[in-house]
Amino acid sequence: MKTSSKLKLRWREIQMIARGLASTDHVLLAHIIPTRRCNLACGYCNEYDDFSPPVPTEVMLRRVDMLAGLGTAIITISGGEPLIHPEIEKIIARIRRHGMIAGMITNGYLLTPKKIQALNEAGLDHLQISIDNIQPDDVSVKSLKVLDKKLGYLAEFAEFVVNINSVIGGGIRNPEDAETITHRAIGFGFQSSLGIIHDHNGSVQPLNRREERAYREIKDYGNKGYTRLNWFQENLSRGKPNDWKCRAGARYLYICEDGLVHYCSQQRGYPGVPLENYSKADMRREYLTAKSCAPTCTIGCVQKVSVIDHWRDPQVETEQVGPIKEVDLLPH
Numbered sequence: 001m002k003t004s005s006k007l008k009l010r011w012r013e014i015q016m017i018a019r020g021l022a023s024t025d026h027v028l029l030a031h032i033i034p035t036r037r038c039n040l041a042c043g044y045c046n047e048y049d050d051f052s053p054p055v056p057t058e059v060m061l062r063r064v065d066m067l068a069g070l071g072t073a074i075i076t077i078s079g080g081e082p083l084i085h086p087e088i089e090k091i092i093a094r095i096r097r098h099g100m101i102a103g104m105i106t107n108g109y110l111l112t113p114k115k116i117q118a119l120n121e122a123g124l125d126h127l128q129i130s131i132d133n134i135q136p137d138d139v140s141v142k143s144l145k146v147l148d149k150k151l152g153y154l155a156e157f158a159e160f161v162v163n164i165n166s167v168i169g170g171g172i173r174n175p176e177d178a179e180t181i182t183h184r185a186i187g188f189g190f191q192s193s194l195g196i197i198h199d200h201n202g203s204v205q206p207l208n209r210r211e212e213r214a215y216r217e218i219k220d221y222g223n224k225g226y227t228r229l230n231w232f233q234e235n236l237s238r239g240k241p242n243d244w245k246c247r248a249g250a251r252y253l254y255i256c257e258d259g260l261v262h263y264c265s266q267q268r269g270y271p272g273v274p275l276e277n278y279s280k281a282d283m284r285r286e287y288l289t290a291k292s293c294a295p296t297c298t299i300g301c302v303q304k305v306s307v308i309d310h311w312r313d314p315q316v317e318t319e320q321v322g323p324i325k326e327v328d329l330l331p332h
Contacts, residue, residue: 026071056278096123206239249286
C-alpha cells in the first residue's frame, strides 16, 4: 500500500475514533453477508453452506445505504466467501461512496492479480485472510502451502491494507504453524494477528503447553510492533471470563444474507430485526442491554468496537442470550 494511501486511511480511522468517542448514537462497525455460500468447508466454521445463491446486488446496495443512514463508520464484507459474489466490487464502491471504510474477510482462494486490481479500483481499504495451518488437513484447507502464492499476488498488487490472521486451538494440530505463518506475513510486509478458535464441541478451552508457548512467542512479536493482540486474549488463553460491556446491536451490527440485524455471527436471532426497520431506538436499547454471553465471548471485532464505550453508560440485564457456539477472533 502506498504511503500516501496509508496516511489517508489512517486519518479516516482517527476521525472514526474521534467521532466514536464524541457520540454513541451511530454504528461503528457492521458486518454484511453478500452470500452464505463458501467454496471451502472448514471443520470449525458454522457460517457457510454450499448452495445459497448470492444476495442480489441491488439488495446489497440498499443495505449499504441503510447502514450509511445509521451513521456507520466501517462496513466489513464477509460470508460465506464474499468473493463468490459476482458484483462484489459494486458493493465495495457503494460503501466508499458514502465515505465509510470498506473491509473484507476472505479465505483468499479466489484472489488473482486481476481480482486484486478490481478490488483496488473499487476502493477496498482492508482485507483479512485467516491461515490455519502450513499443510491442509481435515480441520482446514486454509493452509500456507495453498495460499502462499496468493500472498505474493497481494504483496505485488494490493493497494489496501492486508492482515493475515493465524490461529491456535480448536483442533489445530500444530500450534507452531501460527509462528511460521506470522513470520511469513511479516516478511511480506503485511499486518498480522492471532485468533483462538473453538474445539469440535464448540467450546473454548485453556491453551495447552504447546499452544501457550506459541501464543507467547507471537505476542512477543506484538511487543516489537508487528502484531495486534488485544487484552481479552490473556484471559481466554487461560479459560477465564472477561468483564466488559458488549455493545452489539448498537455499535456493532451483523446483517445476515436475509437482511436481519443480529448481535454477531454466533448469536443469530438476537434481535433479529430487519435492517430496513432498525432504528436509533433499537440501537439505544441494545447499547444499554447486558449480554449474558459476554464473559466468555471471543468475537474480537465486537470487543474492539465495544471497548471505546467501556468507561461509560452501565448496562442492565434483560432476556438471556444463548451460549456462544463458535469463536471468531478475526479482527477488522
